Amino acid sequence: MKVLLIKDVYKLGRAGDIKKVADGYGRNFLLPQGLAVLASEGAMKQVQKIKAQAEIRRSTQNNELKGVADLIKDVTLIFPAKAGDTGKLYGSITTSDIATALSEKIRFEVKRQQVDTQPIRTLGEFTAHVRLTMDLVPDIKIIVHREGESPESAAGQHEEPAKAEKKEEAAAETKAE
DSSP, X not given: OEEEESSOBTXXXXXXXXXXXXXXXXXXXXXXXXXXEEOOHHHHTTHHHHHHHHHHHHHHHHHHHHHHHHHHHTOXXXXXXXXXXXXXXXXXXXXXXXXXXXXXXXXXXXXXXXXXXXXXXXXXXXXXXXXXXXXXXXXXXXXXXXXXSOTHHHHTTOOOHHHHHHHHHHHHHHHHO
């Protein structure tokens, strides 16, 4: 099914684009939500108008949310959590947990759908993206530490596996010498 996007759709395209989508996605989501129309000849004549309107809408949204993006980019969220000896959490830190903590910290409502990250299941430092608009995507820093310990102790917990292996190899070489 070919559709003409009326509004920006995350991971699909910007307003005014003509996209080929699965029939069910178009019929059950895009069309009823008012995000797209069928790409008929009459709709094709509206492409330039839709693109111009979307550009104006996009620039006003970006201007409005620029201050919020500046606030978000400096935020560090700290989560105490119960964890096992290996650093694996009992449970996880989800996008809804992150969105709630971020909303409380900056006093601006952030929905869980706007936070791009996988559930966090280990101790350490992580980054998550917050999609305010398609163009404004600030990063936030998330620190997960063991309950009863300081947040600084978790910073060394989460390392890239390759770095951890290199440290172990270096330690083994020094012991062998």
